[in-house]
Amino acid sequence: MPPLLDIRGLHTEFRTSAGVVRAVDGMSYSVQAGETVAIVGESGSGKSVGAMSILRLIPDPPGRITAGEVLFDGQDLLKLSEEQMRQLRGSQIGMIFQEPMTSLNPVLTIGRQITETLEQHRGATPAAARERALALLGLVGIADAPRRLKQYPHQLSGGMRQRIMIAIALACEPKLIIADEPTTALDVTIQAQILELMKELTQRLNIALVVITHNLGIVARYATRVNVMYAGRIVESGSAAAIYHDPRHPYTIALLRSVPRLDRPRQARLDPVEGQPPDLTRLDGGCAFRPRCRFATDACATARPVLAQAGIEQGHWAACFNSGSLSTTDQAA
């Protein structure tokens, strides 16, 4: 079956006074219908810009998508007109952003923000849209829905606002939802509520979910497939089990080792990734992780490695010349 979303060689640049920032530098991955895919990476790795590029929400200038294909249900989103794209956003592809306060309109009621989507995309009558909005609030676990519809975003808590965002994303029964750090601004007990809700709803309604996060615990719990990003590229891709238990890229290995674990007694020292993330205006022809990599060899300076089969699992890829010989024995220690 062809994937629901297939991204091939996507490049997004920002022209700044400091030079051209290659924020997304050849990103490729695919998402099957109904699947939850995680994009993991640190600040500046290009994970958010990558997601915004799929939706063509990159402000131009200074940003520009310079190359690649974004095939959604077989059609290349990069070739659509602005009007066609507007029709697609919010109807076939839903979005959930990190900060629900800034992504909701402060001067419109909750009810208006949900019904607007339905009237725009579905041509629903005001009465039908209101009916549907009430049902959606029930779906995302908001009690006392008629009163909530009349309220404004500032009258709700952060967790409640994020539930509203989910309701809006679900309103037109999309095939795909892109969630960019959906729970980073929330407290842990609320985060757990929201994530379980998203998991339950996406499974029940067979919606594919691309979740962008830096939290390795969330990825382990919710993702079927994991893409690790570094310096604008996917450096490793595989099932959650393969990525966590048989990582084949030095960056993934280093990332997993550097996090303190809640379920383990305290160790003497953490094992951080040394050095700083790269300056994206000054990438050379070699592997971008090379300066911080403990496995780097001379070959790593000559070319940028591309994703290739790694490990024993089918569909586990890593972009590393040495992925076959990495020692990960102390990973489970």
Place this chain on the structure above:
Amino acid sequence: MTPTDARPLLEVKGLRMHFPITEGVMTRRTVGEVKAVDGVSFSVARGETLGLVGESGCGKTTTGRCILRLETPTAGSIVYDGVDIAGLSQKQMVALRQRIQVIFQDPFSSLNPRMKIGQIIAEPMKVHGIEPDAAKRQARVRELLTICGLNARFADRYPHEMSGGQRQRVGIARALAMNPEFIVCDEPVSALDVSIQAQVINLLEDLRERFGLTYLFIAHDLSVVRHLCQRVAVMYLGRIVELADSDTLFDNPQHPYTKALLAAVPVPDPLIEQGRVFRPVQGEVPSPINPPSGCVFHPRCPIAVESCKQSRPESREIQPGHFVACTQVGLS
């Protein structure tokens, strides 16, 4: 200062910090209060790291600010090295401020953008007259930068030229400039990426050993707290609900809120996570303006009984050093 000193370096008893809510422009009148901290007691031994954890609005930061005397507490005592500092005037606090320092969460907003890194670190030494000689002060700045893992050349840079991790190292260097004994670390690694976070955590550990520092470590990330702290206090709506040594608290939590908090954190291992049944605690944290009666956790608590609505549970020592404020723990 002997290391065998049995007396804790810091002892907080019955700390309350209530902020008035006022109304009116010409005639201000108080219409209520926010009970940010409502009867908190704990102690920190010399050389120890005590973790203070909880969700937004639980009062952990306000507790830290009271200890720093950035707030004047409504009630309670804060005994630092034998002196109750809760009622001291700002003038009397000046000498103590050298001994108690702070590292803030956001390394961007806590560094003056118009000052060079060297000036930022040197300023407290100048203000407190620790090093009146300018040349020696600059030498000390370079030494502090090196101690904190930065190149001494950074002294001539501005904060905006540095990454988040580097700025946080500057914040640490500035705190160290006073040769403090006690540092309140308020979410010092929360704004950092995971790979950088581990570097800063290791630095904090190294400094504690090297200079015999004592930390009050305020954070919401439980994994970081488990790694760094010997003992941990869990706060909820202005109160400490559980306090124990780190491994006991994380492996054998007793208070229903602590259990809920720990259960809500997914661990980075798909095998563990995908086999785990997840039942997140329902509801949200109530407002500290009008907190629930009795035990403040009772509206969300899975084991609450009728009496929990009436009386506030006292903290009980259920095992040596393990305190729980819940009447239902250890009953059945």
